[in-house]
Amino acid sequence: MKDELFADLLASTEEMVAIENDDQTPAGSAVHHFDTLDVRKIREASGKNRQEFAEIIGASLESVKSWETKRRNPAGPTKKLLAQIEADPKKAIQILEQVS
Numbered sequence: 001m002k003d004e005l006f007a008d009l010l011a012s013t014e015e016m017v018a019i020e021n022d023d024q025t026p027a028g029s030a031v032h033h034f035d036t037l038d039v040r041k042i043r044e045a046s047g048k049n050r051q052e053f054a055e056i057i058g059a060s061l062e063s064v065k066s067w068e069t070k071r072r073n074p075a076g077p078t079k080k081l082l083a084q085i086e087a088d089p090k091k092a093i094q095i096l097e098q099v100s
Contacts, residue, residue: 037074037082039067045089056096057081 018024043053043064054064059078066072074082085092 034073036070037067037079037086039064039074039082042082042086042089043068046085046093047089048093056093057085 015024015026019026043050046053046056048056050064050068051061054061057064057078063072063074067074073079085096
């Protein structure tokens with residue numbers, strides 16, 4: 001490994017340790033925020049249990065469980081669908097029940 005590359009790697013590691021120990025604050029441009037949906041809250045607002053909710057949105061029960069426990073995050077069209085349900089649970093569920 002080249003000395004310059006090793007020095008960069010070592011500096012990054014030291015910075016990570018300092019941030020973890022609250023000795024340093026990361027630069028704003030280095031911090032990434034990921035929006036995650038609270039699927040449990042969305043489902044509960046819909047008034048459905050996990051199985052009913054999974055069937056209505058066309059997902060597996062295991063997927064809904066994974067999203068609710070934050071093991072996985074919904075993505076793509078499912079994320080957009082859940083955002084629509086979050087915006088107006090009663091109306092969204094009513095529409096989805098008509099098409100399923």
